[in-house]
Amino acid sequence: MNKKPTIRDIAEICGCSANTVSRVLRGSTRISLALREKIARVAKEIGYIPNSLAESMRTGSTKTIAVIFQDFRNPFFAVLARFIEEYARSLGYFVLFATTSESAEQEVAACRTVLGRNVDGILFSPIQRDTKAVKLLMGQKTPFVLLGRRFQGVDAYSVIADDEQGAYLTTRHLLERGAREILFLNSFSFICTSQFREQGYLRALKEYGGQPHILEVSMEYGKTREALKRLYQKPQPYDAILTFCDMMGFEAYYTLREIGRRVPGDILLAGMDGMQRDFIYPISLTSAVIDRKVLAEKAMDMLLMLIEHQRDSGKPLPDKKEIVIPQTLFLGQTT
Amino acid sequence: MNKKPTIRDIAEICGCSANTVSRVLRGSTRISLALREKIARVAKEIGYIPNSLAESMRTGSTKTIAVIFQDFRNPFFAVLARFIEEYARSLGYFVLFATTSESAEQEVAACRTVLGRNVDGILFSPIQRDTKAVKLLMGQKTPFVLLGRRFQGVDAYSVIADDEQGAYLTTRHLLERGAREILFLNSFSFICTSQFREQGYLRALKEYGGQPHILEVSMEYGKTREALKRLYQKPQPYDAILTFCDMMGFEAYYTLREIGRRVPGDILLAGMDGMQRDFIYPISLTSAVIDRKVLAEKAMDMLLMLIEHQRDSGKPLPDKKEIVIPQTLFLGQTT
DNA sequence: CTGTTAGCGCTTTCAC
DNA sequence: GTGAAAGCGCTAACAG
Secondary structure (H helix, E strand, O other): OOOOOOHHHHHHHHOOOHHHHHHHHOOOOOOOHHHHHHHHHHHHHOOOOOOHHHHHHHHOOOOEEEEEEOOOOOHHHHHHHHHHHHHHHHOOOEEEEEEOOOOHHHHHHHHHHHHHOOOOEEEEOOOOOOOHHHHHHHOOOOOEEEEOOOOOOOOOEEEEEOHHHHHHHHHHHHHHOOOOOEEEEEOOOOOHHHHHHHHHHHHHHHHHOOOOEEEEOOOOOOHHHHHHHHHOOOOOOOOEEEEOOHHHHHHHHHHHHHOOOOOOOOOEEEOOEOHHHOOOOOOOOEEEEOOHHHHHHHHHHHHHHHHHHHHOOOOOOOOOOEEEEOOEEEOOOOO | OOOOOOHHHHHHHHOOOHHHHHHHHOOOOOOOHHHHHHHHHHHHHOOOOOOHHHHHHHHOOOOEEEEEEOOOOOHHHHHHHHHHHHHHHHOOOEEEEEEOOOOHHHHHHHHHHHHHOOOOEEEEOOOOOOOHHHHHHHOOOOOEEEEOOOOOOOOOEEEEEOHHHHHHHHHHHHHHOOOOOEEEEEOOOOOHHHHHHHHHHHHHHHHHOOOOEEEEOOOOOOHHHHHHHHHOOOOOOOOEEEEOOHHHHHHHHHHHHHOOOOOOOOOEEEOOEOHHHOOOOOOOOEEEEOOHHHHHHHHHHHHHHHHHHHHOOOOOOOOOOEEEEOOEEEOOOOO
16 A cells, blocks of 8 residues: 655655755745756646645644534534634635534543644634633633633633623514513523623613513523423413524424414514524524624634734734624514 | 643653653553653643644544535534534544535645545545546545545445435425425536436426426525525416425525415425424424434444555455435425 | 654755 | 755654
8 A cells, every 4th residue: 555645755756855845845936947847747746745744743833723612503603614614714724623512521622632733723612611621721822712702700812792782682672562571591691692691681671671581491402492382381471582592593483383372473582693694594583693704704813813923922912802793683574 | 932741841750751651641551650640640730732743643543534515504514514523523533624615626625635634534525516526535545435425437435315215205295295386496416416306306206297397596595585586576387396405495485485475375395304303493394304413424434444444454345335325204384 | 661763744954 | 956964742663
């Protein structure tokens, strides 16, 4: 079994040193034209592909960033992944994705794995069950930016959406549509996003004088449906439901119809994230839109500044430690 | 700026050789207990993380596979990504995802990138606009398996879903529900999946004596809606629509309601892929279900056999070059 | 039980 | 213009 061709193989064929081949392949013009052409030709002929492992070992840079989040199945992150990948690629970076499957151990494992691969930087959306993983990252020299999350008392760079505002906007909209008893199906309160969204929900209620009704539900497949079905075994006073995210909103829509409620006839429904921006679903859900492209690119830009600063401390650091991206209200068919 | 700790640093602190550290870290028991414990403790203390680049350089194995497909935004692939990642991780492999954004050049670039990173194997879902990328892979020693696709006349390993059967089942179901003029919104015919689905659609029509109506539409955001809106500027005879995939089906549902058609009252609708298996969407769409977990694991198993065979030619090759996974009919609310 | 040596494929440095 | 030598961090092979 013959091995993959290396620069040495090219050098041998061309009768020059490996060094010269390396130079030519990296575009040096200080080599005689004849040799340059010969090397380029031979490289193509034998199907040479540079070994980036070896490259990285020597240069120290992998031109790779890692993105760590929970699950590809969450379309919010799937879309984010796409935009990050696209933007990173346009900047010459390759992206490693590692997922945590909602497990705190797996989260630490994912961080260690990508650190061991010497990525130049990390975009990290933590589960926030604990701070082990982020503490681990703080103890390393690899720059990282928190993606859509932040920790109280942890001094890390982050890019987040204005979740308080998003929830405020959707809740206010429901109130303006006449709802008075709004059930908020939130995610777990250890996630900062849930906390902020709850604050926005409460702020709107306060302004309009409504009572809060909050139920914490997992984002996993079927959990929103289960919760709603259980809840509606008894009569409920709600005239609107707000969900932590659109995927939960879709489950709520499905379940409400299942139990004979018309949306928006009998009950109003709004979600958050604004997935409608990237997909056309069977019905359009009123929602607070987060521009995932902006989120992806701001996070990547911030990370790049950190990477460049680290390589050359003359380069500037980001002027803010936290970037907050505003959300906008999308009016769908469910209100 | 102090660098990342290496085994040498540990060796120095412990007063032994780097080699000994390496042995201990890999679990050798032939080292004195005292030293083993000291090394383990020091490694933890200084936050040592093994450099897998260096490891791979030496051993030749990266314990990494690459998955190449078009776009994370396609939930079919997002779910597949999740299952592949989960399964690969359980087998000790890390997964590199590279996406092609529907571009033939980007496809070749993605293959070269992952090859340069010396992945042990590749799962590849080609765009099928051309065969450049697959030809590139055939010319390398890195084993690969085609994921959900196959090429006529290309002798590669592949795991695919039984798309002919899926389309047959959904079409037959529409016919049994009384539909006679079924519009098939297919994807582009250069994709083998489209060809097979078209064959299944035609087979069912033949059995029941219906006329084919096929329109090729891009899977991209909004394209199905555009196509349907354009089509329905004039009256149309269709009493059912079948779409290449569920995401197109959702767009169709949304658009049909937009133009005042009730589903299933005025017109029946079915998709393919069975995304309902992994998500609860606002309405459930009749569809042909592909078990993405099975697809992921069969493909990974096949790839592993190829990887092991390559490392040790005593190990067996897969007995079939192509694995076909059956599809099942899911009855939703749209028929 | 432990150390020494060599080398994976590449780039950097210094030399001519 | 080009080459030789060294070394990135690790592990395999051979010593002892």
